[in-house]
Amino acid sequence: MLQNEIISYVWGMEGKEFRIKNCHLALIALGVAAATLNELKDLLQHIPEDSLYHHFWANRLCVPIHEKSPNNDFSHWVCMTLRDEVLAERLAIIDPQEFATTQDLRKTLIETIERRIQEGEETPRSEKGHKFHFLRSMTIAYPSKWVIAHPKELKGLIAEMSLSSIYYHLIDARHRNRIDDFSGWLSSWGAPFDEAIQKIKKIDLYFLSLREIRKELEQILKLSQ
Amino acid sequence: MSELIWEPYKTLLGAETIETLFMLAKSLKGAKIVHVNSTHYGGGVAEILHKMVPLMNGLGLNARWEAIEGNELFFECTKTFHNLFQGQKSSFPDSSLLRNYELENERNAAKLAPILQEADFVFIHDPQPLSMIKYLPERKGKWIWRCHIETSCAPQKLWQYLRTFINLFDASVFSLDNFNQALPHPIYLIPPSIDPLSEKNIELSQNEVIEKLKEFKIDPDRKFIAQISRFDRFKDPVGVIWAFQWAKKYHPGLQLVLAGGSAADDPESMAVLNEIQALAKNDPDIFVLNLPPTSHRIINALQRGAEIILQKSIKEGFGLTVAEALWKMKPVIAGNTGGIRLQVLDQITGVLVNTPEGAARQIRSLLQMPEKGREWGLAGKRLVKENFLITRHLRDYLTLMLSNNHTTC
Numbered sequence: 001m002l003q004n005e006i007i008s009y010v011w012g013m014e015g016k017e018f019r020i021k022n023c024h025l026a027l028i029a030l031g032v033a034a035a036t037l038n039e040l041k042d043l044l045q046h047i048p049e050d051s052l053y054h055h056f057w058a059n060r061l062c063v064p065i066h067e068k069s070p071n072n073d074f075s076h077w078v079c080m081t082l083r084d085e086v087l088a089e090r091l092a093i094i095d096p097q098e099f100a101t102t103q104d105l106r107k108t109l110i111e112t113i114e115r116r117i118q119e120g121e122e123t124p125r126s127e128k129g130h131k132f133h134f135l136r137s138m139t140i141a142y143p144s145k146w147v148i149a150h151p152k153e154l155k156g157l158i159a160e161m162s163l164s165s166i167y168y169h170l171i172d173a174r175h176r177n178r179i180d181d182f183s184g185w186l187s188s189w190g191a192p193f194d195e196a197i198q199k200i201k202k203i204d205l206y207f208l209s210l211r212e213i214r215k216e217l218e219q220i221l222k223l224s225q
Numbered sequence: 226m227s228e229l230i231w232e233p234y235k236t237l238l239g240a241e242t243i244e245t246l247f248m249l250a251k252s253l254k255g256a257k258i259v260h261v262n263s264t265h266y267g268g269g270v271a272e273i274l275h276k277m278v279p280l281m282n283g284l285g286l287n288a289r290w291e292a293i294e295g296n297e298l299f300f301e302c303t304k305t306f307h308n309l310f311q312g313q314k315s316s317f318p319d320s321s322l323l324r325n326y327e328l329e330n331e332r333n334a335a336k337l338a339p340i341l342q343e344a345d346f347v348f349i350h351d352p353q354p355l356s357m358i359k360y361l362p363e364r365k366g367k368w369i370w371r372c373h374i375e376t377s378c379a380p381q382k383l384w385q386y387l388r389t390f391i392n393l394f395d396a397s398v399f400s401l402d403n404f405n406q407a408l409p410h411p412i413y414l415i416p417p418s419i420d421p422l423s424e425k426n427i428e429l430s431q432n433e434v435i436e437k438l439k440e441f442k443i444d445p446d447r448k449f450i451a452q453i454s455r456f457d458r459f460k461d462p463v464g465v466i467w468a469f470q471w472a473k474k475y476h477p478g479l480q481l482v483l484a485g486g487s488a489a490d491d492p493e494s495m496a497v498l499n500e501i502q503a504l505a506k507n508d509p510d511i512f513v514l515n516l517p518p519t520s521h522r523i524i525n526a527l528q529r530g531a532e533i534i535l536q537k538s539i540k541e542g543f544g545l546t547v548a549e550a551l552w553k554m555k556p557v558i559a560g561n562t563g564g565i566r567l568q569v570l571d572q573i574t575g576v577l578v579n580t581p582e583g584a585a586r587q588i589r590s591l592l593q594m595p596e597k598g599r600e601w602g603l604a605g606k607r608l609v610k611e612n613f614l615i616t617r618h619l620r621d622y623l624t625l626m627l628s629n630n631h632t633t634c
Contacts, residue, residue, distance in 0.1 A: 022245065026624045027414040029399070031407030133402035135414070140624045142248045145241070 018154075018185045020146040020161065023168040025061050025137040033131035036124070037082070040074070040132055041113045049102045051136040056096045056105075057175070058137045060210055061167055071207075072096075074109065077132045082124050087116040095206050141168055151189055151224075154182075158218040163210040170213060171205050182217065196224035230283040233422050234616065242616055249623040250284035256345040256626065257366070258288040261337070263303070263353035265292045267486060267518040268455070269417060269545045270350050270373055276420045276615055277622075284619075291340065293333040293354045302326045304493060306352045306387070311459055311540040312378030323386070327356050334360035346626055349394075356390045367395040367629045373417065375542045375563040377403040396629060400543045400564050413625050416567055418618035419548045419609070424521035426552055429529055437526035441482075443512055449480035450588060451531040453524050453549075456485050456497040456515070459540040461560065464581035466504055466511065468537070471581075472588035473510065479592070484514040484527055528553050533591050533598065537584050541565050548613045551575070551605030556598030558587045568613065574605035 030051060034040035055073040071092040079088030090112050099105040126132070144165060148154055169181040177184065183200050186193040199220045203213055235243045260278060262270050274290050281288035295303070302322040308315045318326070334341070334357040341347055341357075345366040349355060351373055358368055370391055376399065384406055391397065391408060398413045419426055435445045443449060450469065454460045462483055469481040483501060486494075498515055505511040516523060528534060534550035536559040543564030550557050551568060557575035559565045569575035578584045591598050611617075 024249075024620060024624050026621070026628050027402075029402045029412040029414055031412055033402075131403070135402060138624075138628050140249070140627055142245070145244070 016149070016188065018148040018181070020144045020148065020157075020165055021141045021168050022144045022162050022164045023061075023139050023141040023172070024164065025058055025139055027062070028136050028138065030134040030136060033133045035126045035131045037078075037084075037087070037113055037117055041110050041117070043134060044106060044110050044113070047134050048136065051134050052096075052102060052106065053175070054135050054137045056206075057171055058139070058167075060171075061164060074132070077126075081126045081130045081132070084116070084124070087113065090116070097206055139168070139172060151186055151193060151221075155221050155224075158214060158221055161214065163214065166210050166214045166217070170200075170203070170217070174205065193224060196220055228283055228285075230279055237421060238610075238614070238616060246284055246616065246619055246623065249620065249627065250286060252630070253623065253626055254285040256286050257343060258286055258346045258348070258626075259337075259340055259344045260288070260290045260348045260350065261293060261341075261354045261357070262290075262350035263293055263295070263300075265290075269543065271518075272423075272425075272545065273417055273420075273615070273618070274350075276423060277619065280615065280619060281622075284623075289340070291337055293330070293337075293357070295329045295333075295353070296325070298322060298325045299329040300353075303353045306383065307374060309383045310352075310374045310376050310379045313459075317380075317382050317386075327359075330354060330356040331360045333357055346629075348398075352387060355387060358390055358393045367626075368393070369396045369398060369413075369625070369629075370394045371398045373400060373542045375401065375403070375540055376406075377563075378540070396625070398625070401567070403563070411628075413621075415618065415621040415625070416564060416613065417543045417545060418613050418615045419545055419552060420615045421552060425525050426549060427525065429522075429525055434526045434530045437523055438530050440523075441512055441514055443480060443482060443530075445530065447478045447480055448476070448532040448592065449482055449512075449530065450533040450535060451482040451484065451527055452535040452537065453482075453484045453527055453546050454536060454538075456494045456501065458493075458497055459538055460485075461537045461539050461581070462497065462501050463504060464584065465535055465537050466501070467581040468535075468585035468588060469511070470508065471585040472592070475589050476592050478510075480510045480512065482512045482514065482527055482531065484512075484516055484524065486516045486518055486520065524549075528555060531555060532595075533558060533588060535584060535588075536560065536565060537578065537581070538562055538565060544568065547575075548609050551602075551609045551613075554599075554602030554606045556591055556601045557605065558584050558591070568605075568608065570604075570608070573601065574608050575601050 030047065032043055034043050059073050072094065075088045075091035078084050078091060094108055094112065096105050146157060173181040180200060183197045186197050200217065203216050205213060208216065231243050258281060260274050262274065264271055278288045278290045302318045302325065305315050305318050333354065338361060341361055342364050347366060347368045348371050349357065349368065350371045355370065394410060396411045396413060397408055398415050400416045402414055438445045452460070452462065452465050456462065465483065466481070473479045502513050505513050528550055534555045534557050536544055536547050536557065538544060538560035539562060541560065541563040547557055547559055547565055547568045551574060557569055559569045559575055559577055561577040561579050566577065569577055571577045576587050578587060
């Protein structure tokens, strides 16, 4: 299970209250970079797990204004820098949720790149200054202004929640606790929320952007009891 | 420092943004923080620190800012470091220059020891004060090296020399991830920022802008393009002049303003200025303005009055002037290098060019289609508001300090 380092300066859920948190990333460079597919493949063998996590998941807190397609950084770099759209598409559909271990994910990434290299087409080198730089990140979580006492308060709130809250309580929570914080909290309120919980668990956290995830969550909770 | 310093930021950016900073700063209340750089005046680093330090104090931290001293040889050596970092083919400083560099920093360390040794966090900015750490083995807190320069072209010999000092730090901060050095401590990525409420970026009335233009005999009734930057070869002012003169063939009446100054730690700037003045002397539509370091309001007016802003850098650490222009909703034509790429998203918030010819073509195009420039301007302002204001920068520093306080780091 991919994990990221979390530093939380507030208490989480206490009793029946749900304390909504925001978070911010401290970006840390590993000091290694790839200019070609061969270099990318070789470095992928050894980079730490939290770097893989960052490039698949935490990167969505880093997207700029035009919000690139919410895929992993590897497919984005291969597409935009190496201009290898074939490989970019193959990498883009690798869903980390489908892998039981990080090793399996790493192996699939490497095999996908190797297959492309063996296809024999000219392997480009990235221009100077456009290498793929491996990063990891540290998440700093801190309280927002919202403390929710009852699920009915959530309905009107989701649209106002920051994207970092969505990331922290849905994406990051699933990796920390194997369940997102919304589902976890609603389950303590019993059967009336079972349907909403099932729907939340089905939100495709990997292929949707944070804005799209927030919208889906809002819809689910609006329709719930 | 009172929390009142934050009131105008709340009005401009919303209370929630500021409350987040107070929330993060709570666990660091009273922490002693010292920033050390090479000059209080001139250059992007000084500009950031002028506001960053009071704002930190407004959050309840105990921050201060010290500038080191150095003789002429010291700054000659550090300018060479700077040029080498950016890929210029300079000779590596000889042993006597390096010895002088270290001696000057040993002297600075002795002078600042009482402050630095007791600090919880010390931020050393760029290579000038870098070697001070060697002379303060009794230091108590975390020392962080903050590098603002683009380092991707730095020769190995330079890294080898500077690493003897960099390795002593607890963490480093770079603006971009475009370097290939693994260091024995975390390397944080934190882009710099602008202050939206500084003299340089605050709103100005149209009247004030016009008055400032007239002071320099720039015709306010004719369009002008501008590059506002230190006089430095890496900003390619010669290329800008070429591009302007080409575009003027299609837009007679166009004016060019090259405005900048020198920083106290940059001995080459006068030579570059003389070269540009010689090139421009026969063209009455080119205005070369050598401004003192405190000319923030004038720069503000020039940026606001310009039709297009250029930053045709060949090498650039970050390029704060780009963020300034984007904040003012100006279309930007910029060199495809360094931190500029974080700000100018090609054809979204501006356009990236690699040559004077590229710049020339874009000038002509933007003057013909000003609506494109307006679209870019709106997108650019949004990008800066979300990513390149001093509030985000402070948040990153707080995050760094919190993560260095935590035992899992």
